[in-house]
Structures are given as structure tokens and as C-alpha cells.
Amino acid sequence: MNLINNGKLDFSQLESIIKKPKLFTKDKVNFWQDPYISEHILYAHLDDESDEGSRKYETVIKSVLWLSEYMNMPQGSRLLDLGCGPGLYSEHFHGQGFKVTGIDFSQSSIDYAKEEAKASQYDIEYICQNYLEIDYNNEFDVITLIYGDLCVLSHQERDLLLTKVRKALKPGGYLIFDLFTKQYFKDGHEKQTWYLSQEEGFWKEEEHLLLHEHFKYKKDKVRLEKYTMIMNDGQMQSYHIWKHYFSLKRAKEMMKQHQFNLKDFWSDLCGKPYEIESPWIGIIAQKS
Numbered sequence: 571m572n573l574i575n576n577g578k579l580d581f582s583q584l585e586s587i588i589k590k591p592k593l594f595t596k597d598k599v600n601f602w603q604d605p606y607i608s609e610h611i612l613y614a615h616l617d618d619e620s621d622e623g624s625r626k627y628e629t630v631i632k633s634v635l636w637l638s639e640y641m642n643m644p645q646g647s648r649l650l651d652l653g654c655g656p657g658l659y660s661e662h663f664h665g666q667g668f669k670v671t672g673i674d675f676s677q678s679s680i681d682y683a684k685e686e687a688k689a690s691q692y693d694i695e696y697i698c699q700n701y702l703e704i705d706y707n708n709e710f711d712v713i714t715l716i717y718g719d720l721c722v723l724s725h726q727e728r729d730l731l732l733t734k735v736r737k738a739l740k741p742g743g744y745l746i747f748d749l750f751t752k753q754y755f756k757d758g759h760e761k762q763t764w765y766l767s768q769e770e771g772f773w774k775e776e777e778h779l780l781l782h783e784h785f786k787y788k789k790d791k792v793r794l795e796k797y798t799m800i801m802n803d804g805q806m807q808s809y810h811i812w813k814h815y816f817s818l819k820r821a822k823e824m825m826k827q828h829q830f831n832l833k834d835f836w837s838d839l840c841g842k843p844y845e846i847e848s849p850w851i852g853i854i855a856q857k858s
């Protein structure tokens with residue numbers, strides 16, 4: 571899309587930016603896989619002190635140690651880390667004796683994870699793939715989906731993924747995941763903000779104007795972060811980040827619908843007791 575038409579600013583194009591998109595409208599470009607953006611997401615994952623791309627390094631370690639102790643599984647149990655990013659959790663689960671497969675569709679993250687595993691001589695299998703396309707049958711003891719991945723999918727995609735995950739797990743196998751709650755968006759009112767990026771930014775190397783809109787879809791319990799980048803030649807590109815939030819009741823219903831037993835739940839994936847005000851729910855469910 572271009573904002574400039576016959577040398578003039580085309581306001582009808584601007585309207586398309588501010589209009590509330592239909593629920594789960596897809597982007598033309600998947601930002602996770604855009605070579606420039608995914609490189610910057612990788613930097614965010616690797617920032618030990620930030621919760622941006624991944625949780626802080628100390629939280630990742632705490633989580634893996636706690637979950638491993640909680641599951642208390644035999645050495646060599648097979649673990650599938652879906653949306654593994656650069657392999658922060660995969661590596662530590664490997665260190666806890668799991669035989670790990672990590673899947674992510676970001677080529678930059680998978681390349682990094684493979685290099686790290688090779689340099690450290692870790693026997694971890696990394697696959698660059700869309701996890702909605704996995705096709706395993708009774709193969710894994712544990713499947714992880716960490717940092718809200720189930721929340722950013724459409725209803726249809728989530729159902730598809732949970733069906734595939736259930737099929738991929740051995741009977742009694744564990745599914746570990748976390749969900750946003752309404753509290754996650756406590757201060758998030760519908761709003762529009764913008765900034766001018768004059769140097770290499772997160773979304774683009776060249777100078778650009780970045781518009782950010784936060785939309786609410788109250789009935790559907792979904793929020794949207796919409797980022798629109800406008801370049802100095804009038805070209806523009808929008809990215810939608812859908813964020814679905816859950817109550818414990820809805821999480822339990824979702825597990826029941828997909829034939830999992832919700833075994834335990836917390837305020838995070840490090841064993842913090844569940845509190846109604848928590849922005850996250852950490853869940854371990856078992857294939858029934």
C-alpha cells in the first residue's frame with residue numbers, strides 16, 4: 571500500500587490504518603519470519619536482562635529446573651519445544667536429561683540455536699517449521715509452548731495446534747504452556763501512539779514513522795497490537811499481533827474440549843501459587 575497517490579497524500583489509505591481490523595485478520599508479511607525483523611527479535615531473545623523476546627535468563631533457568639523437578643521423568647524422555655526461538659529452554663531441558671526437539675519458523679532463531687548446539691556439542695534436533703504443520707504420532711513425553719504462544723493464534727489455529735499436540739504426545743504425556751489473563755492488559759486502553767525512527771529500528775533499517783494502535787475485542791476476549799510502518803516514499807506496511815486472554819475457567823474448558831487433564835496451574839511456570847490477579851497462568855496438562 572502507498573499513501574501517496576498522484577503526488578498527493580491519500581487520506582483514504584490513512585483511514586485503512588485507523589479502522590479496527592476484523593478479528594484475526596492476517597498480515598501480508600509474517601513479521602516473525604521477515605529477515606530484518608526476525609534478526610531484531612533474536613537480539614531481544616538473547617537479552618538476558620529483558621522480558622521482551624523471551625523471559626529473563628534467570629527466569630528461564632528457574633522455570634526449567636522447577637518443571638524438570640516437578641515432572642521427575644526418566645533420563646532421555648522426549649521433549650518437543652514448540653516456538654523454541656533460539657533454544658533458551660531447549661538447551662536447559664537438554665541439560666536436565668531430556669532428548670529435545672525444538673521447532674520454530676524463524677530461520678534466524680533456528681540458525682542461531684543450531685550453531686549454539688553445535689558449539690556446545692549438545693545433541694538437540696532443531697527444525698525450521700510452522701508448528702501448525704507438525705505431524706507426530708505418540709512420540710513425545712512432554713511438549714512445551716512457552717511465552718504465550720497459544721494466545722496469539724486464532725480460535726481455529728489454536729484448535730488445530732492442540733489437536734496436533736495431543737496426537738504427538740504419548741498417552742499420559744505432559745503439555746506445558748502459559749496464557750495471558752485479563753490482568754496482563756490492566757492498563758491497556760484503546761489508544762494510538764506514534765514515533766519517528768530516524769535510525770536503525772526494530773521494524774526497519776531506514777527512517778520511518780511507526781504508528782501503534784491498541785484495539786479491544788471485548789466479547790471475544792482478544793486484544794490487538796497493530797503496528798503500521800510508513801516509509802518516506804509513502805509505502806506502508808501493517809503488522810497485527812493478536813493477543814487472546816484467558817480466565818482459569820476458560821483454560822479448564824479448553825483443556826477438557828481437547829481431552830487433556832489439567833493437572834496443575836500456577837501464576838507462572840516456576841511454581842508460584844496461582845493468584846486471581848496474576849497476569850499469567852502457567853499450566854501443566856496431561857493427555858488423557
Ligand SMILES: C[S@@+](CC[C@H](N)C(=O)[O-])C[C@H]1O[C@@H](n2cnc3c(N)ncnc32)[C@H](O)[C@@H]1O
Pocket residue numbers: 602615623624625652653654655656658659673674675676679699700701702715716717718719
Ligand atoms: C514469544 S516467542 C517465545 C520463544 C521461546 N518459547 C522463549 O520463550 O524463549 C514465540 C516464538 O514462536 C515462534 N512462532 C510463532 N508462531 C509460530 C508458528 N506458527 N510456527 C513455528 N514457530 C512459531 C516465533 O518465531 C518465536 O520464536
